[in-house]
Amino acid sequence: MMTSVVQESQDDLPTAASHSASLASSASSTAGARQPGPVTLERLVDHFVASKRSLESTAHVFRANEIVNEARGLLEENAVLNAKNTFLRKGLWQQTNALKAVRRGVERVAREGREEFSAVIKTLDAANDRLSHNLQLLKTTIVEASFLPSYVPPSQDAGDSEHADRSRVSGSGDGLENTASISPPSKTLHDFIDESTHTKLQDALRECIDNYHDAQSDLSNTAEAFDEDIQSILEALNRTPGTLSNKLARRDTNTPELFRSLEEHATEMAGLLQSLVKHYDLCVTALKHTEGGGEAAKEVQAPEIEGVEPIDEDVTPGPITDEERHEMLQVLERDVSEVDDVVLEIHERISDMSAQLSQLQTHVATLHTEHGNLRRALALLRKAGAALPSTIAAASTFRARWAAENAAIAARMADLSALGAFYTDFLHAYDRLLVEVGRRRAVHNRMRKIAQKAAQDMDALYSEELEVRAAFRAENGDALPSDIWPGLVDLPNRYEVLVADDGGGEIPGIRKDVLDAAAGRVRGRA
Numbered sequence: 100m101m102t103s104v105v106q107e108s109q110d111d112l113p114t115a116a117s118h119s120a121s122l123a124s125s126a127s128s129t130a131g132a133r134q135p136g137p138v139t140l141e142r143l144v145d146h147f148v149a150s151k152r153s154l155e156s157t158a159h160v161f162r163a164n165e166i167v168n169e170a171r172g173l174l175e176e177n178a179v180l181n182a183k184n185t186f187l188r189k190g191l192w193q194q195t196n197a198l199k200a201v202r203r204g205v206e207r208v209a210r211e212g213r214e215e216f217s218a219v220i221k222t223l224d225a226a227n228d229r230l231s232h233n234l235q236l237l238k239t240t241i242v243e244a245s246f247l248p249s250y251v252p253p254s255q256d257a258g259d260s261e262h263a264d265r266s267r268v269s270g271s272g273d274g275l276e277n278t279a280s281i282s283p284p285s286k287t288l289h290d291f292i293d294e295s296t297h298t299k300l301q302d303a304l305r306e307c308i309d310n311y312h313d314a315q316s317d318l319s320n321t322a323e324a325f326d327e328d329i330q331s332i333l334e335a336l337n338r339t340p341g342t343l344s345n346k347l348a349r350r351d352t353n354t355p356e357l358f359r360s361l362e363e364h365a366t367e368m369a370g371l372l373q374s375l376v377k378h379y380d381l382c383v384t385a386l387k388h389t390e391g392g393g394e395a396a397k398e399v400q401a402p403e404i405e406g407v408e409p410i411d412e413d414v415t416p417g418p419i420t421d422e423e424r425h426e427m428l429q430v431l432e433r434d435v436s437e438v439d440d441v442v443l444e445i446h447e448r449i450s451d452m453s454a455q456l457s458q459l460q461t462h463v464a465t466l467h468t469e470h471g472n473l474r475r476a477l478a479l480l481r482k483a484g485a486a487l488p489s490t491i492a493a494a495s496t497f498r499a500r501w502a503a504e505n506a507a508i509a510a511r512m513a514d515l516s517a518l519g520a521f522y523t524d525f526l527h528a529y530d531r532l533l534v535e536v537g538r539r540r541a542v543h544n545r546m547r548k549i550a551q552k553a554a555q556d557m558d559a560l561y562s563e564e565l566e567v568r569a570a571f572r573a574e575n576g577d578a579l580p581s582d583i584w585p586g587l588v589d590l591p592n593r594y595e596v597l598v599a600d601d602g603g604g605e606i607p608g609i610r611k612d613v614l615d616a617a618a619g620r621v622r623g624r625a
Contacts, residue, residue, distance in 0.1 A: 166365070195329065205494045208318075209315065223304065226519065240287055288525060332479045336472075554595070
């Protein structure tokens with residue numbers, strides 16, 4: 100494009116006025132026009148060489164065009180990647196939030212199980228404490244010695260037994276010593292219970308508790324593995340540069356502005372180059388209208404610029420008046436001072452364009468990195484999704500196992516409470532037994548007193564009867580023949596009050612303070 104521009108400029112000679120206006124409007128700043136002095140051929144050749152060297156900026160304009168095309172491709176790539184990344188990121192966060200919701204559900208199941216287990220253990224501890232308290236009471240409650248049977252040492256051998264038998268027959272003192280009752284060793288109420296029931300219940304409860312902990316451990320292991328999957332997804336998302344979402348959004352918003360800025364730079368650079376080309380054409384025209392100008396231009400070491408053809412001496416320029424030539428040379432002198440500024444502006448603009456292109460490339464590279472991380476997060480999401488059914492199943496399994504163990508603990512706890520109630524009833528019944536023994540002892544004593552009084556009354560009546568009969572015989576015995584009634588001399592019948600042999604045993608004797616204490620406890624429970 101630039102080649103055709105240069106060729107056309109050489110064919111169509113611009114007017115001095117239009118060229119001056121074009122170059123002056125293109126420069127970003129001017130150093131001020133110098134007053135033109137005499138324009139010599141050497142001076143024109145210098146201007147020609149400088150103008151031709153300025154056309155080296157053509158490469159920058161070509162590069163600007165390449166940058167715009169590359170930026171256009173990056174802009175399109177940015178739009179595609181941004182759409183993909185936005186869709187992926189949104190979907191990943193939605194699915195990750197769904198996984199986190201499932202995880203919260205699993206944690207809720209575990210927490211409810213822990214809370215229920217803690218409540219059950221608290222109730223179980225209370226029941227066990229009551230039972231342990233009752234057991235301690237049983238262990239500290241000493242059975243009255245009078246309740247226990249006589250104790251005979253088992254170490255007596257056969258010879259001693261035969262000696263004891265002979266002693267009992269003969270009634271010797273040795274026999275009495277061998278058969279004497281020996282105070283039995285003290286016993287407590289605890290000696291009369293079978294504690295194996297309590298032990299079995301404790302073992303069964305421990306097994307239920309261990310089963311719960313196993314179920315809880317299984318659920319925790321599954322939940323921890325699921326947590327690691329979710330955490331790996333979150334880490335992958337957080338490693339994504341795009342998770343600096345606001346920053347990326349601002350960059351994405353600036354991308355079209357960067358592209359528009361690049362287009363403006365390229366357009367301005369094309370305009371600036373067009374001005375340099377027109378200035379070059381003006382230098383060529385001035386040389387052609389100067390005697391010896393063509394030969395002088397060939398002799399100088401001017402740089403060869405791609406797309407810029409050398410001066411063709413075979414082309415004869417159209418005639419111009421001296422006034423037109425003078426005006427042309429004045430315009431040329433004024434434009435010379437602005438050439439360096441135009442070249443500098445082109446360099447600055449291409450530098451800005453390179454920097455802006457670098458920004459676009461960095462941004463698109465960031466989007467590519469983000470896309471790769473999002474793809475990795477998607478793979479991790481698939482892995483977590485594959486573990487989702489087993490995680491939900493683990494929560495259901497834990498709930499079922501805990502329900503079974505909870506029911507088993509409730510049954511064992513009911514047995515524990517029943518056992519505690521049995522021990523309590525045992526303690527209460529022993530107190531009532533003491534009261535009953537006291538009552539029976541009191542009745543026994545009353546009956547014995549009545550029997551003793553009856554025996555005394557009958558003994559007194561018997562003695563009185565003996566005296567009356569003796570007095571009757573003394574008064575009338577001589578007058579009555581002895582064979583008139585043989586029973587006249589008989590003694591009166593004698594009566595005895597005896598304990599009936601109907602299986603009643605001896606009632607133990609218990610101290611009054613023990614009986615009173617037991618009666619007080621019984622009254623306190625009424």
